[in-house]
Amino acid sequence: xxxxxxxxxxxxxxxxxxxxxxxxxxxxxxxxxxxxxxxxxxxxxxxxxxxxxxxxxxxxxxxxxxxxxxxxxxxxxxxxxxxxxxxxxxxxxxxxxxxxxxxxxxxxxxxxxxxxxxxxxxxxxxxxxxxxxxxxxxxxxxxxxxxxxxxxxxxxxxxxxxxxxxxxxxxxxxxxxxxxx
Numbered sequence: 001x002x003x004x005x006x007x008x009x010x011x012x013x014x015x016x017x018x019x020x021x022x023x024x025x026x027x028x029x030x031x032x033x034x035x036x037x038x039x040x041x042x043x044x045x046x047x048x049x050x051x052x053x054x055x056x057x058x059x060x061x062x063x064x065x066x067x068x069x070x071x072x073x074x075x076x077x078x079x080x081x082x083x084x085x086x087x088x089x090x091x092x093x094x095x096x097x098x099x100x101x102x103x104x105x106x107x108x109x110x111x112x113x114x115x116x117x118x119x120x121x122x123x124x125x126x127x128x129x130x131x132x133x134x135x136x137x138x139x140x141x142x143x144x145x146x147x148x149x150x151x152x153x154x155x156x157x158x159x160x161x162x163x164x165x166x167x168x169x170x171x172x173x174x175x176x177x178x179x180x181x
Contacts (some may be wrong), residue, residue, distance in 0.1 A: 017151050018165055020090035025149050025167040028068065029178050031087055032169070035070050036176040038083070039128040045135070047071040047080060047110055047124025055152070056091055064152070065095035065105060071116070071124050079117035080124055094152045098160060101148035104171065110135055128176050136173040145171040 032048070039046040049071060052063040069086040073079065089095070099106045104125060113121035126145075127135045136145050147169050154163030168181045 017092040017153070020092045021149060021151055021165060021167060024089040024093040025169065025180060027087065028089070028147070028149065029169055029180055031068065031070070032171065032178050036128040036132075038070070038072075039130050040132065042072070043130045044072055044075075045127040045129060046083070047073075047127035049122045049124045050095065050105055050147075051086055051120070051122060053088070056088075065097060065102075066093075071118075074117060077117065079115055080111055081117045089149065092151050092153070093149055094155055096148040096150050096155060096162075096166070101162060101166075101168070102146060103143045104145050104147045107136065107145075132176055134171065134173050134176050136171070138173045142173065145173055147171075 035046045035048060047070070049069050050065050051067040051069060053066045054063050055061045055066075067086045067088045070083040071080040072083055074081050095105065096102050097105055107125045109123040109125055110127055111123040113123055116123050129135065134145075136142070148162070148166055149169075150163050150166040154165060157163070170179045170181060171177075172179075
């Protein structure tokens with residue numbers, strides 16, 4: 001019975017972690033789509049910044065990309081200001097930092113830290129434009145713009161490699177459309 005209980009517990013924890021990965025991916029994708037709609041509705045740039053945070057269950061752990069936040073330039077000062085709180089991925093999920101799997105994490109920032117009116121001066125990496133599209137480079141040799149989410153345990157076990165369970169969001173720089181793979 002103990003062996004069966006151990007196997008069942010392990011299986012259930014893997015299913016829950018996989019569900020958290022799917023949930024995080026859906027929320028992240030929906031927020032990117034919302035940012036594109038907000039840019040069009042308010043007729044201004046809506047930027048995205050990615051934040052490195054520790055695991056909530058282990059504050060002493062190394063910081064990893066676990067959150068994102070929407071920002072927009074203030075209409076009077078021109079400084080980038082947050083449009084609400086940062087959104088966190090589920091605890092078991094991280095953004096892979098390898099430049100092949102998450103090219104969006106390696107974009108040159110859209111602004112300088114001094115251009116951000118917030119205690120966290122992390123600038124936006126790119127923004128959605130009011131007329132559609134993004135501020136990302138669009139030339140032929142530009143990479144496919146993407147972010148890959150994976151389970152943190154899988155990333156630790158296979159550093160630098162793509163784990164078996166992952167989700168990649170690909171952003172079309174021309175239209176701002178997001179596709180999940």
